[in-house]
Amino acid sequence: xxxxxxxxxxxxxxxxxxxxxxxxxxxxxxxxxxxxxxxxxxxxxxxxxxxxxxxxxxxxxxxxxxxxxxxxxxxxxxxxxxxxxxxxxxxxxxxxxxxxxxxxxxxxxxxxxxxxxxxxxxxxxxxxxxxxxxxxxxxxxxxxxxxxxxxxxxxxxxxxxxxxxxxxxxxxxxxxxxxxxxxxxxxxxxxxxxxxxxxxxxxxxxxxxxxxxxxxxxxxxxxxxxxxxxxxxxxxxxxxxxxxxxxxxxxxxxxxxxxxxxxxxxxxxxxxxxxxxxxxxxxxxxxxxxxxxxxxxxxxxxxxxxxxxxxxxxxxxxxxxxxxxxxxxxxxxxx
Amino acid sequence: xxxxxxxxxxxxxxxxxxxxxxxxxxxxxxxxxxxxxxxxxxxxxxxxxxxxxxxxxxxxxxxxxxxxxxxxxxxxxxxxxxxxxxxxxxxxxxxxxxxxxxxxxxxxxxxxxxxxxxxxxxxxxxxxxxxxxxxxxxxxxxxxxxxxxxxxxxxxxxxxxxxxxxxxxxxxxxxxxxxxxxxxxxxxxxxxxxxxxxxxxxxxxxxxxxxxxxxxxxxxxxxxxxxxxxxxxxxxxxxxxxxxxxxx
Numbered sequence: 283x284x285x286x287x288x289x290x291x292x293x294x295x296x297x298x299x300x301x302x303x304x305x306x307x308x309x310x311x312x313x314x315x316x317x318x319x320x321x322x323x324x325x326x327x328x329x330x331x332x333x334x335x336x337x338x339x340x341x342x343x344x345x346x347x348x349x350x351x352x353x354x355x356x357x358x359x360x361x362x363x364x365x366x367x368x369x370x371x372x373x374x375x376x377x378x379x380x381x382x383x384x385x386x387x388x389x390x391x392x393x394x395x396x397x398x399x400x401x402x403x404x405x406x407x408x409x410x411x412x413x414x415x416x417x418x419x420x421x422x423x424x425x426x427x428x429x430x431x432x433x434x435x436x437x438x439x440x441x442x443x444x445x446x447x448x449x450x451x452x453x454x455x456x457x458x459x460x461x462x463x464x465x466x467x468x469x470x471x472x473x474x475x476x477x478x479x480x481x482x483x484x485x486x487x488x489x490x491x492x493x494x495x496x497x498x499x500x501x502x503x504x505x506x507x508x509x510x511x512x513x514x515x516x517x518x519x520x521x522x523x524x525x526x527x528x529x530x531x532x533x534x535x536x537x538x539x540x541x542x543x544x545x546x547x548x549x550x551x552x553x554x555x556x557x558x559x560x561x562x563x564x565x566x567x568x569x570x571x572x573x574x575x576x577x578x579x580x581x582x583x584x585x586x587x588x589x590x591x592x593x594x595x596x597x598x599x600x601x602x603x604x605x606x607x608x609x610x611x612x613x614x615x616x617x
Numbered sequence: 618x619x620x621x622x623x624x625x626x627x628x629x630x631x632x633x634x635x636x637x638x639x640x641x642x643x644x645x646x647x648x649x650x651x652x653x654x655x656x657x658x659x660x661x662x663x664x665x666x667x668x669x670x671x672x673x674x675x676x677x678x679x680x681x682x683x684x685x686x687x688x689x690x691x692x693x694x695x696x697x698x699x700x701x702x703x704x705x706x707x708x709x710x711x712x713x714x715x716x717x718x719x720x721x722x723x724x725x726x727x728x729x730x731x732x733x734x735x736x737x738x739x740x741x742x743x744x745x746x747x748x749x750x751x752x753x754x755x756x757x758x759x760x761x762x763x764x765x766x767x768x769x770x771x772x773x774x775x776x777x778x779x780x781x782x783x784x785x786x787x788x789x790x791x792x793x794x795x796x797x798x799x800x801x802x803x804x805x806x807x808x809x810x811x812x813x814x815x816x817x818x819x820x821x822x823x824x825x826x827x828x829x830x831x832x833x834x835x836x837x838x839x840x841x842x843x844x845x846x847x848x849x850x851x852x853x854x855x856x857x858x859x860x861x862x863x864x865x
Contacts, residue, residue, distance in 0.1 A: 284726060481721065483709065483714070484715075487709050490689070493689040493693070494689055494690075495718055495719050496693035496770055497718075
């Protein structure tokens, strides 16, 4: 009961935040009812998906300060679980998604247990490595389609199929991912105020201090890593049904991992709104660049250049991202 | 019954012996001061007892249980809490949140942790700055927050590592009041590393002196201060000259 109340309680935010968040929430709810292009719809769905990726990353990366650059491997596990189960045994999304979460969390324990012996940059590098290894394994594993990937054949099913989460119109996908989005916000809101949330913030600041207060640092990190994984894996499963065509490179690639971390860091790691702000900035930018560069194929890769510039700017100017700037201004005003 | 019993504790860092064959006990309800020159192994001793360093040899018994091989978070859960010399408290958390982290050790309920943290802040006279970020506070306040945080975890034995270093006389008075509150009002056993002699001599029941990793003296504050070995190794003749009034 207390957990639920804590998740629904936003009273420690300034009234301005709550009003802005409310307006945005209403906008998100009514957005599809107004005329919109297919491009805008696709961008909005991408925005919501990446917001949830970012929220997951934010639990371990933001509150816990453990920079994880391998989140894509769990997107892949979720996506592949759903796709394989649907194609081979016709198991619908609502069963395969939780199963994907279980697989992803199990894998996160296997990865997390040794990796959290490492600290700082070494941890970040190790997460990249494990993610790339898994991607390479999936690229040669015949059972999951190897490098060709898997395709959910569109002609086999009657649309709209709510159980299998297969739709022709994006509006259905939009509302499904929007409900995940709201659930994610509530979860993180409860998490940041929970015992584990406090423990992680203490760990981020000082691990010795944290363990002197009875916190099992290693275990707290592993647990939170699994939570972050669950977020990412759910969206991975959604991705499989939404895109209907998954390849190792798309779902487990390094650029996806980096984009997830980058978004949370740009918006503000360790804050509730940060990952959402980051996604709201980067996803339209990414979609626009893609549409624009579609014509000029020679410029492919410029998005990576832009990411690199953003990373440099964040680390040089404000490590706490856009939300960090907002909080700084506020604190100055209070004085 | 002795709350803490340390038997022949030795800690080597490579060829350097930071603690050599140290044995002592801390009785329930006692306040034991630990003094000695820089590099005598005082903080290493704390690190060994609280489980941050594995010991090279020897035994540590806390509350009747052998805790020699336990890790820091395990000793903390058994009621052995400590503060650190270098960093005060988590700079990115507010004062209240810091204390709440401590309180969360005994209870997973946010409501309970918050209530308890607020009570501790009130006892420490920190309520006014409860919402300030610890990193923005002056050193003296940070040190008091550290003590409040450690207290939040509900310790049986509190190890305080140089909580008064670098403070003004007024601030030392405040810290001393906090230590007395912890020790007398709450009845918590305390071990205290300190260079500020006025504080150690006034609050300690007993004082132990370390030098080059060895225990060179132990006993009542006045007796230790008169001990020629201690004067030679640490206090110096001038201290004895200047502090005749506390020594008699």
